[in-house]
Amino acid sequence: MEDVTALIAGIEEKKTLAAVSAALNSGVEPLALIDQLRAGMAEVGERFEVKDYFLPELVMSAEIFNEAVNLITPHLASGGQARGKPVVIGTVAGDIHDIGKNIVSTILKCTGYDVHDIGVDQPPAAFVAKARETGAGLVGLSGLLTVAFDSMKETIQAFKDAGMRDQVKIIVGGGPVNDTVCQYVCADAWGADPTQALRLVARYIGDTASVESV
Ligand code: B12
CATH class of the missing domain: 3.40.50.280 (Cobalamin-binding domain)
Structure with missing residues (x-):
């Protein structure tokens, strides 16, 4: 399975989403997946700091993250009374x-x-x-x-x-x-x-x- 952290850090939209879907299908915990994505975002931040990435990459990484979370959300346990x-x-x-x-x-x-x-x-x-x-x-x-x-x-x-x-x-x-x-x-x-x-x-x-x- 491809490394979700490295894929989002590399701003690989399609590959990240495919890897997230594959991970969900193979039973990876949704929260663990979110954590892997977050680690990738931290790396995006580091690359931004050293001017390897610029604002467009920050924006793009945010979009990929949000799309990934849309895939993950239905897998979170839901409901119950307030x-x-x-x-x-x-x-x-x-x-x-x-x-x-x-x-x-x-x-x-x-x-x-x-x-x-x-x-x-x-x-x-x-x-x-x-x-x-x-x-x-x-x-x-x-x-x-x-x-x-x-x-x-x-x-x-x-x-x-x-x-x-x-x-x-x-x-x-x-x-x-x-x-x-x-x-x-x-x-x-x-x-x-x-x-x-x-x-x-x-x-x-x-x-x-x-x-x-x-
Ligand atoms: C994506 C991103 C953006 C996107 C944000 C899109 C969006 N809708 O949020 C955009 C492109 C808009 C953006 C803009 C800017 N950004 Co920015 N951004 C990032 C980046 C790469 C990732 C942030 C992220 O989403 N992480 C993933 C999420 C899941 O993690 P998280 O937010 O930490 O949340 C988790 C926990 O912290 C916790 N949590 C979060 N909230 C709460 C609340 C409670 C109550 C609890 C208990 C827990 C909790 O749970 C979450 C899930 O795990 C960070 C790098 C980084 N290291 O974080 C820089 C970063 C935060 N940005 C930075 C900067 C400088 C900016 C800009 C000023 C850039 C500019 N020149 O315009 C602007 C600021 C605009 C503003 N006024 O806010 C700096 C901040 C530096 C500083 N010390 O202040 C960082 C650290 C990058 C860097 N290394 O330089 N950014």
């Missing part, structure tokens, strides 16, 4: 990266959570308003740019200013997010991939069974 309180998720102000957020959002929905995805480049007030409107128990902030860290911090501050910080758990994620970022922005926790996101959501507002059902 679990726990609603979840609000979005990409913070100044950042338009949404591939990872969309995956997390899709997987939470597939597991039965009531997810309200507010999109990209969203100001703090939009997160607060949606959380208030839906009675959310958890808010997920996504961001891949370094400048997104300050937006995350401001968003969490906005929940404090609105007197809502103790009503919602706030988790953060996106390529460069780590423990240090999590502490800097004053989030409750951070997650590196959809499985971790799911565990956090289950821990904070859901049930542990959902972690097993993906």
Whole structure:
């Protein structure tokens, strides 16, 4: 079987999609496949950094990734009754990266959570308003740019200013997010991939069974 990571890193659209289909048919776990694709995207980022790739390659890699995820989504376990309180998720102000957020959002929905995805480049007030409107128990902030860290911090501050910080758990994620970022922005926790996101959501507002059902 062809290496999905190398194929997407090489911007090989048709070959990547064929390899993803083949992997799904041979029973490869959907989440493992998403992780292989993500590793390829990290490589695209590295090539972009050293000016081996430019913006068109970034755009193309994103398109291939989205097409691959469209193939993978039907293979994710789905349904069940709604679990726990609603979840609000979005990409913070100044950042338009949404591939990872969309995956997390899709997987939470597939597991039965009531997810309200507010999109990209969203100001703090939009997160607060949606959380208030839906009675959310958890808010997920996504961001891949370094400048997104300050937006995350401001968003969490906005929940404090609105007197809502103790009503919602706030988790953060996106390529460069780590423990240090999590502490800097004053989030409750951070997650590196959809499985971790799911565990956090289950821990904070859901049930542990959902972690097993993906
Ligand atoms: C594809 C891509 C783009 C696409 C995005 C398309 C889209 N619709 O998202 C396009 C071409 C639009 C783009 C634009 C830009 N990009 Co860009 N991009 C990338 C690239 C190659 C891949 C990102 C990606 O989709 N990865 C795959 C997904 C699946 O991984 P992920 O996002 O990390 O998500 C996973 C986890 O992090 C986690 N997760 C994600 N969100 C959340 C949320 C929660 C709550 C939790 C728990 C978990 C979680 O689960 C996800 C699934 O596994 C990265 C390289 C990289 N290393 O990430 C650069 C990268 C992020 N981009 C970069 C840059 C510089 C830009 C531009 C400024 C380029 C430019 N000159 O215009 C613009 C920024 C525009 C803006 N204002 O946002 C830099 C950022 C550098 C920095 N330190 O700030 C990077 C790192 C490339 C690089 N090495 O230089 N980009």
